Amino acid sequence: MDAVVVIFVTGLISLFLGMYHKPMLALTSNLLGLSTAFTLFFLYGTYNSVLKSHFFSLVYDGSGVLLSLLSIVMTALVLIMGYNSQSKDRSNYADLTSLMMFSLTGALCLIGFRDFFMFFIGLEILSIPVYVLVGSRRGNQASAEAALKYFFTGSFATAILLFGIALVFGATGSFNINEIGFAILSGLYTPELMIPGALMILAALLFKVGAFPFHFWTADVYEGSSKPVLAYMSTTVKIAGLFALVQLMGLIFGNLKGNWEMVLYVVIIVTLFLGYLSAIQQKSMKRLLAYSGISNTGIALLSIMSGADHGSRNIVIFLLAYGASALVLLVVAQFAQDEENDLEELKGIGYRYPFLGIALLIALLSLSGIPPFSGFFGKLLLIQDVLVNHPVLSICAVLSSVIGAYVYIKLLLHFFHKESTLKDVRLNVASIIVITVASLLLIGGWLILYI
Amino acid sequence: MPTSTPINIDFYIILATLLFVIGAFGVMIRRNMIVLLMCIELMLNAVNLLMVAFSSYYNNADAQIFVFFIIVVAAAEATVGLSILILAYRQLRSIDISIFNKLKG
Numbered sequence: 001m002d003a004v005v006v007i008f009v010t011g012l013i014s015l016f017l018g019m020y021h022k023p024m025l026a027l028t029s030n031l032l033g034l035s036t037a038f039t040l041f042f043l044y045g046t047y048n049s050v051l052k053s054h055f056f057s058l059v060y061d062g063s064g065v066l067l068s069l070l071s072i073v074m075t076a077l078v079l080i081m082g083y084n085s086q087s088k089d090r091s092n093y094a095d096l097t098s099l100m101m102f103s104l105t106g107a108l109c110l111i112g113f114r115d116f117f118m119f120f121i122g123l124e125i126l127s128i129p130v131y132v133l134v135g136s137r138r139g140n141q142a143s144a145e146a147a148l149k150y151f152f153t154g155s156f157a158t159a160i161l162l163f164g165i166a167l168v169f170g171a172t173g174s175f176n177i178n179e180i181g182f183a184i185l186s187g188l189y190t191p192e193l194m195i196p197g198a199l200m201i202l203a204a205l206l207f208k209v210g211a212f213p214f215h216f217w218t219a220d221v222y223e224g225s226s227k228p229v230l231a232y233m234s235t236t237v238k239i240a241g242l243f244a245l246v247q248l249m250g251l252i253f254g255n256l257k258g259n260w261e262m263v264l265y266v267v268i269i270v271t272l273f274l275g276y277l278s279a280i281q282q283k284s285m286k287r288l289l290a291y292s293g294i295s296n297t298g299i300a301l302l303s304i305m306s307g308a309d310h311g312s313r314n315i316v317i318f319l320l321a322y323g324a325s326a327l328v329l330l331v332v333a334q335f336a337q338d339e340e341n342d343l344e345e346l347k348g349i350g351y352r353y354p355f356l357g358i359a360l361l362i363a364l365l366s367l368s369g370i371p372p373f374s375g376f377f378g379k380l381l382l383i384q385d386v387l388v389n390h391p392v393l394s395i396c397a398v399l400s401s402v403i404g405a406y407v408y409i410k411l412l413l414h415f416f417h418k419e420s421t422l423k424d425v426r427l428n429v430a431s432i433i434v435i436t437v438a439s440l441l442l443i444g445g446w447l448i449l450y451i
Numbered sequence: 452m453p454t455s456t457p458i459n460i461d462f463y464i465i466l467a468t469l470l471f472v473i474g475a476f477g478v479m480i481r482r483n484m485i486v487l488l489m490c491i492e493l494m495l496n497a498v499n500l501l502m503v504a505f506s507s508y509y510n511n512a513d514a515q516i517f518v519f520f521i522i523v524v525a526a527a528e529a530t531v532g533l534s535i536l537i538l539a540y541r542q543l544r545s546i547d548i549s550i551f552n553k554l555k556g
Contacts, residue, residue, distance in 0.1 A: 117520065124524045128531055135535050144539040151532050152487060152548075156478055158528070159494035162521060163471055166501040166514075170464070173509040175517065193464075 001051040001058055003037040004108045011101030018094035026094035027083050034076045041068050058112040066316045066448060067111050067243050074235035074323050075104050081331055081434045082228030096136060100232060103129040107240035116165050116175040126240055127154050134225040146224020153217045161204030167197030177252050184255045198253045202260055209241040211301060212270040215294050222290035230286060231330045234293055235323035242300045246315060249304045268393060271298035272400035279407050285333035285342050289326055295404060296322050299382055299397055306385030313449060314385060318378030320445045321366050324438040328363035331434050332356055335425045348420025359435045364412045366442045368405035374445035463504035470497035484546045488532055495525045
C-alpha cells in the first residue's frame with residue numbers, strides 16, 4: 001500500500017513540476033518515486049507498514065509482488081523511452097508522466113485486489129489516464145480518432161463489467177472475493193444471476209486485454225497513439241489486465257468452471273491464430289505489434305485454463321518477455337521518420353548498427369520462442385501447464401507459435417537486409433539505456449524462477 | 452391504515468436489465484457521439500438501480516457505497532470523454548461516428 005501511495009504522490013508532484021517546463025526535472029522526480037516504490041515492494045511483508053494493506057483489501061502474493069515490480073520497472077523504461085520523443089514538445093512531458101503514474105497506481109491496485117471495490121476502482125484508474133494518453137498527440141487526426149474509439153469501447157466494457165458485478169452481488173450478497181468463492185463452493189448462490197454475471201465480467205475483461213471477439217479496437221488504437229504510450233499499453237496495462245483476469249477466474253469463479261470453460265476454450269484458440277495471421281502482411285510496426293499482441297494475449301490466457309496453482313510464476317516470465325521485446329521493437333521503431341510505413345524505412349538497421357542488431361535479434365528470437373531467452377521459458381511453462389488437461393489447446397498454442405516464428409524471423413531478415421535506404425540514425429542515451437535493460441531482462445529474466 | 456408490501460426483487464432486475472439493454476442497443480446503433488455518451492450513462496444508471504435494489508434486498512449497505520463509487524467514476528469518465536470529443540470535433544468538424552475511417556487495415 002505504501003508503494004501505491006508513493007506512486008500516486010509522485011504523479012501529483014510531477015503534475016505541478018509541469019509548470020517549470022523542465023523535462024529532465026520531471027523525469028528525475030518520477031524515477032526517484034518509482035525507485036522508492038520499487039524498494040518498498042521489494043521489502044513487501046518484511047516491515048511493519050502504517051498503512052496495513054489488507055484494510056484496503058490489497059493483498060500481494062508471490063507473483064503479485066513480482067508483477068508489481070515488473071510493472072514499475074516497465075513504466076520507468078517507458079518514461080525514459082518517451083523522454084526523447086516527447087520532450088521535443090517540451091511543454092507537456094511532465095503531464096504525460098504524471099498520467100502514467102496515475103495509471104500505474106491503478107495497475108497496482110488491480111494486481112493486488114481482494115474485493116470488487118478495489119477491482120473496479122483499480123481498473124478505472126488504470127484505463128482513464130490511458131484514454132487521455134492515447135489522444136495526447138496534439139493536432140493529429142489519427143490520435144484523436146484512436147482516443148475516441150478507445151474511450152467508447154473501454155467505457156462500454158466498463159458498463160458491462162459493472163452489470164456483471166451487480167449480478168454477482170445479487171447472487172451472493174458480497175463483494176469480497178473470499179466470501180464469493182466460499183458461497184460458490186458451498187452452493188449458497190442464485191445460479192440464474194451468478195452465471196450471467198460471471199460471463200459478463202469475463203467478457204468485459206477480455207475486452208480490456210484485447211482478446212477475440214473483442215480485439216477489433218487494438219490495432220486502431222495502437223496505430224493512433226504515440227510509441228511510448230503504445231509501449232505503456234503493451235507492458236503495464238497488459239500485465240495488470242491479464243493478471244487480474246487470471247486471479248478473478250482462479251480465485252472466484254474457479255468452481256464454476258463448467259460454465260465458462262468452453263467459452264474460453266474457443267476464445268483462446270481463435271485469439272491464438274487470429275493475431276499472427278493478420279500480422280503477416282502489416283507494413284507498420286505499431287499494427288504488427290498490435291496483432292502479435294493479440295496472439296500473445298492468447299498464450300497468456302492459457303494460464304487460466306491450467307487450473308494449476310494460481311500463484312504460479314509462469315505468467316510473470318511470459319509477460320516480462322513480451323513486454324521487454326515490445327519495448328526493444330518500439331525503441332528501434334522510434335528512429336523512423338515515417339509513421340505509417342516505418343518498417344520499410346527501417347530495412348537494414350540491424351546490419352548497419354550492430355548494437356541495435358543484437359538487441360533486435362534477442363527481442364525477436366525471444367518473441368518467437370527460441371531458447372535460451374525468457375520468451376521461450378514463458379511459453380514453454382504456460383503450454384506445459386495445459387498439456388495434460390487440454391492437449392488440443394497446447395497443440396494450437398504450438399502451431400500458432402510456429403506462425404509467429406515465421407512473422408518474427410521474416411521481420412528479423414528484413415532488419416538484417418544488406419541493401420537499405422536507411423537515413424542516418426543518431427543513437428541517444430535514453431534509447432541505449434532502455435534497449436540494454438530490456439535485453440538483459442530478455443536474457444536473464446527467467447532466472448526469477450529460482451528466487 | 453394502508454400497509455405497503457415490498458416490491459418483489461424480480462421486477463427491479465427486469466427493469467434494470469431493460470434499461471441496460473436499451474443503453475447497450477443505443478451504443479451499437481446510434482451514430483451521434485453525444486447520444487453514445489448518454490447511452491453509456493444510461494447503462495451505468497441501470498447498474499446503480501440494480502445495486503441499490505440488491506442492497507435493500509440483502510439489508511447490506513455495501514452495494515449502496517459501490518453506487519457512490521460508480522457515480523464518481525462515471526463523472527470522471529464523462530469528463531474525459533467530453534474532452535476527447537471536443538478534441539476530435541476541432542479536427543474533424545463533426546460528431547458523427549461514421550466519419551472515423553482514417554484508421555484501417
